[in-house]
Amino acid sequence: MASLKTQYEKLGESVVRMQQAFSRIEKERNDIQSDFDSLEKVETTIQQQISEKQVLLDAIERDLGESRRLLSRRKDDISNLQNRLGAIKERTSVLEELERNRDGIHPVVQDLLSVPSEESSDPSFNSMPDHSDMDCTLIADVITAPIESAIAIDLILGPRSHFVFSPDDELIPLINSKLTSDLKGRVGIVTRQAIERLAKPDIDLSSHKGVICCASKLVQAAPQFKSVVDQFLGFTWFVEDLETARMLSSQYAGALQFITKHNELVDFQGNVILGSEDSATGLISRRSELRQLQQQQYILDVQIRENQQEVQRLTNNVHQEEIRTKRVADTIQGLNEQLVEHRVKTETQRQRLKQLQQQSTDQDSEIRSERARQHKTQSELRENEQIKQTLDTELHRLDQKLEQADHDIADLEHQRHEHQRTATALQIDLGTVDQRRTALREQLRQFQEDHHERTQTISQHEQQLAEADYRLRESVMHALHASARLSEKYLQKQKARCNTLTLHKRQQQLTDDRQTIQLSIDELNKQQNEHTSQKHAWELEAGELRLQRNQLKDRFLEDYNINIEVQKPITSGEEGTDSDVEQEIEGLRRKINNIGAVNMEALEELTDLEDRFEGLSTRFKDIQQSKTNLEKIIESIDADSRRLFVETLDQIRLNFQTLYRKAFGGGQADILLEEGVDVLEAGVEITASPPGKAAINLSLLSGGEKALTAVSLILAMFQFRPSPFCVLDEVDAPFDEANIGRFINVLKDFLDDTRFILVTHSKKTMTAADLIYGVTMQESGVSKQVNVRFEDVDEQGNFSEDVLKRNKAA
16 A cells, blocks of 8 residues: 555656646747747748849849840941941042042143142131132132032033132233233133123022922022122022923023933023033032031031940949849848758757657657556555455454454353353354354455555556656657757758858859969960060070171171281271271271170070070970870870770660560661761761661651660660669650560569669559559648559459558558
């Protein structure tokens, strides 16, 4: 009883401790759950930031692409404008050259008119030439016409554009005297008095159908030359077409002439002048074209400057966008790293939360188990107490009976003499009491043995309880050690990820450094080549200088018997007095002057160059030796590669031929290399001839034949270098039943070294498998895996009892 009470008390204390441990686990689980929720919120925030930054990055990249496209278009526009400007400048240069040379003007007129030495820089050419000798002006200098009508004005004026306009009749004798005295040729002269004496144009055809305007309305001239313009152009009208011009010419014959928009001229006599004329041949059209070209050149210069400014602005924008893109990309990368760290922490907390939930569940189960054991022990204790009370009651009753019997014996002994007749009866009663006493004592002994057995049972229960408590503590310790190891593993995993990121960054940095070093090496090689070329040039120059020095020394020695190396100054007594000696001295001086100044540092420079050449030669030899060694290594690698390739190809070729005949039940197949080409660069051609067919290219085979040929080739390569496992994903889809059977037979030959995992929908392929895994969806969105072994199914398709028992146990 005492042991049961002790066991009951210990079980109660164990339950209290377990409840306290359960409370601590629940508290820790709640804390970790709150931390887990916080980490999930932070992760969601980081993901939102990454999404926002990614959207911003996409927008920036779109803007950057648009800016680059706009920059490319602006550069193309600048190129087109520069091409146009170059053509315009070339044409302007030609026209300006013609203007400077007064091309098209009769030489007599050129000499007659005093042309200034420098022409006006005004692009409009509105200023009139200033003639110094006499106040004369060329008719072409008087009139300014737009480019659209300049050729027509030249056609209207004809040779009159070369006439000289004189404001006074008195200048005609001076001009005549100049012509007769100095110049040869003829000159047309128009004076103001002669023009004023002529009739003024008084016919107005502006309202006539088909008439555009009068020719004098299309030109510009100074007010003092208005009468000249009216006289030369006032009798000519622009019309729409040649038919209108001829009709009006018939009405106004001899009075007016007409010209069309296509420069078709009908003169005063009704003669029609057709054809085109180059603008460079007419003075007015040439100057109009030159004026327009200069204006276009100015406009193009302005446009090019504006486009260049726009290009500079776009270039700055592109540079800023690239910087901004890099900054946003770096931000996204940093956020991704933070997201990875938070995910690692979240995963750690999730695993810890699962562990605590499992510990809480286990602890709750143990608490229930301990409470059940406590209740069971309490029930046993109550039962034992009830049995003890019953036994105590019965023993007390027997003791009372024994005392009563003793009193009865004493009374009988006292009354023995008195009751002899009843002695025998009392002795019989005494024997009976003794027997009952012996039986009661035997029953008491049996009760004591039962009590001892129950005491042993309680001791065993206490020992089992202690062992359970020990196992509980050991389980808790194992769980804590496992949690600690798991936490250490997660920390190591996180450190490994950090180290991986660091190594990746270091690898990228080393790659950049390697590229920089490679660029430096290329630059040094380039400098070495330049230095070598320069050294050779200096050596040649030094050789030439030494040769020239030796030649001069030999010439001085041969021609003048002067040894420059041992020459001493000439004394006064040795000077000659002959003129030949003086001439010789003078010649020597000229030769010495022709030689020029002597570079005193040439020898030092030559020594430095020779030292540098030796150093560069040593480096060059080392590089050449390294190159030779590398070429030898490459040749050795190529030779080994060729040998291994040929050996591998021969073995695969034999395997392919064997497997092809087995897969097709006959036929032939071969792997051929391209002839006349290095084996490492040669193409590979596969020929196949199924049973009953000639050797044809793979492209002419059917789909199933192509697939079976490809599988044969893959298995031939796999047979050359097998692996323990091989995964085939629906390779039997194009096969018919016969080909599937041969395909399975081919696979069975590999089962000694390889296990095949096949993904298939073919029932015949499934029948050849040892184990089938099926994936089914019993509920929407929930997949379930079903596996079947053929040895677990009988011929009627029923599962064996062992399988059913195993499934129930699982």
